[in-house]
Amino acid sequence: MKLDRLVEPYFAIFQWSAWYVFGFCLKRRDWRLFKLLRLQNLTLCDEGYSLRAIPPEKRDFSLRYTEDIKLVALFDPSVKYQLIETHGFDCFAETDDGLLFELGFTSEEHLIRWLLGFGNKVKVLEPDDIVEKIKSAAKNILEHYI
Numbered sequence: 001m002k003l004d005r006l007v008e009p010y011f012a013i014f015q016w017s018a019w020y021v022f023g024f025c026l027k028r029r030d031w032r033l034f035k036l037l038r039l040q041n042l043t044l045c046d047e048g049y050s051l052r053a054i055p056p057e058k059r060d061f062s063l064r065y066t067e068d069i070k071l072v073a074l075f076d077p078s079v080k081y082q083l084i085e086t087h088g089f090d091c092f093a094e095t096d097d098g099l100l101f102e103l104g105f106t107s108e109e110h111l112i113r114w115l116l117g118f119g120n121k122v123k124v125l126e127p128d129d130i131v132e133k134i135k136s137a138a139k140n141i142l143e144h145y146i
Helices: 077-087 108-116 128-143
Strands: 007-015 018-025 030-035 069-075 092-095 098-105 122-126
Touching (some): 069 077, 069 108, 077 092, 077 098, 108 128, 122 128
Antiparallel strands (some): 018 030, 069 098, 069 122
């Protein structure tokens, strides 16, 4: 799907484990976040633009993407730097059992895919519905190999 947009970029932001460009979309006549990995065939335009005042509610990304899923998981110490790369140095507590990770997430689907990428190096402790969905996904994966 090809969408042509003319955007007045204001800043880049690292949020939800990805880089975004925040800017004013001239097609939609509104402020938007554009995920960098999804942008293709970018062209730098010669014309300039006057800076617009960014409404405070457009700057507060937590209003748009609430982190309603509160994950509590125990990670193997061998994946410490993977956690740091995506969520920073303070995202876990080192315990005798491993790395205790507690963080909010916006998308259940993204969370489950992310967790499955750690294989047996993570154990979800909470919430229970995510535990069950991980078990179900693991069973479905196993069925492909039986």
